[in-house]
Amino acid sequence: MAEADPSIFAMLPPVREVEAADAAALDSLLRDADTPFVVRGIAAHWPLVQAGRQSAQAARDYLLAHARDRAFSVSIGTNGNGGRLFYDDDMAMNFRMMKAGLPEIMAWIAEGEGRAEAPTVYLGSVDLHEYFDGLHAANHLDMGARDCLASIWIGTPARIAAHNDVPRNLAIAAVGQRRFTLFPRQQFRNLYLGPVDNTPAGRVVSMVDFHAPDLDRHPRFAEALESAQMVELRPGDALHIPSMWWHHVEGLDGFNVLVNYWWRETPRWLGHPQDALHHALLAIRDLPPDEKAHWRDMFDHYVFDADEAVAAHIPETARGVLSPLTPETAGRLRAYLLRQLSR
Incomplete structure (x- = not known):
């Protein structure tokens, strides 16, 4: 050694x-x-x-x-x-x-x-x-x-x-x-x-x-x-x-x-990034390579490279979680995830 x-x-x-x-x-x-x-x-x-x-x-x-x-x-x-x-x-x-x-x-x-x-x-x-x-x-x-x-x-x-x-x-x-x-x-x-x-x-x-x-x-x-x-x-x-x-x-x-x-410099009501990593291991890592590559593009589009163009074509009042998150919209997103994960 x-x-x-x-x-x-x-x-x-x-x-x-x-x-x-x-x-x-x-x-x-x-x-x-x-x-x-x-x-x-x-x-x-x-x-x-x-x-x-x-x-x-x-x-x-x-x-x-x-x-x-x-x-x-x-x-x-x-x-x-x-x-x-x-x-x-x-x-x-x-x-x-x-x-x-x-x-x-x-x-x-x-x-x-x-x-x-x-x-x-x-x-x-x-x-x-x-x-x-x-x-x-x-x-x-x-x-x-x-x-x-x-x-x-x-x-x-x-x-x-x-x-x-x-x-x-x-x-x-x-x-x-x-x-x-x-x-x-x-x-x-x-x-x-x-x-x-x-x-x-x-x-x-x-x-x-x-x-x-x-x-x-x-x-x-x-x-x-x-x-x-x-x-x-x-x-x-x-x-x-x-x-x-x-x-x-x-x-x-x-x-x-x-x-x-x-x-943290971000609000406490935001989710924890580690939870997102665990969910990605569950939902994405073991997909076929072409599907995984698609989801990489989706993550770049909605998360890592997101800008105003992502939701510019949607009426502002209908953008939901694509708008900057608030405590209320973050709470709704968390509730939705809990329902999905409990199925």
Whole structure:
């Protein structure tokens, strides 16, 4: 097996660093950016960051003081997986999902701290408002008029396979250090993506082990590295990840906490592109080649190359979903699709 020298990752170019003195400066950066950037220390004043600087236990106590009394979903990895939450040899998950109260989960984390053989404990994308009282109010960045989903990620050392997300993302390291390796969206072919219907957390992931890349099996990964960037976030640092950029994430310390904001520039009532991809796999991919070519033309006409000429010959009041979508027409289209899919 030909393996890449691990030092190659340390030699990747760093993510661009910028400054944001206030909310207006951050807003301007987020509005104009189409590539990743880092703002160092922008959340250094957070009480959670300050607690983490005292100790991991102080950070856990701070979180517990704000946690609601409800069950949290947690991933428990198998011993000896090096923190990599991924597939096993049979393409099942190498971790199990369960529910428990946060005090119990924090006790597991504390018990395993410093033990190399301790299983990975990982809470991913926990809604800050639903699961905590007052935590977001005391630890947040001013995101302006953006309609954001605020989430928290808590756990022991972990490696999350390269994946991407449709929303834009501002990720803030609160406790512990995080390493991000990022790739432009067009690198998906060189990341050797896994199944789309059997994923660790709902998003398709790269099958490449970034700690031991097999360049015989995944030769194009070397090409992906040519456009990769890397950054290690310290507590209080924030990273902007543009929509659909691929990112491999590692929690490097014994206890790690990250807070992130997700938002889309498009209305929430629009459909999710991933759903359209799944439907195309169901309805188009396995058609005869000539029919598939026709549907490619139809998609170009109505979706990818659509302009005013598509519906110019139809009375304006009768264009339906060929007009720019509104919440009402989007709702009717969604209802129609649900009826069709349920037949």
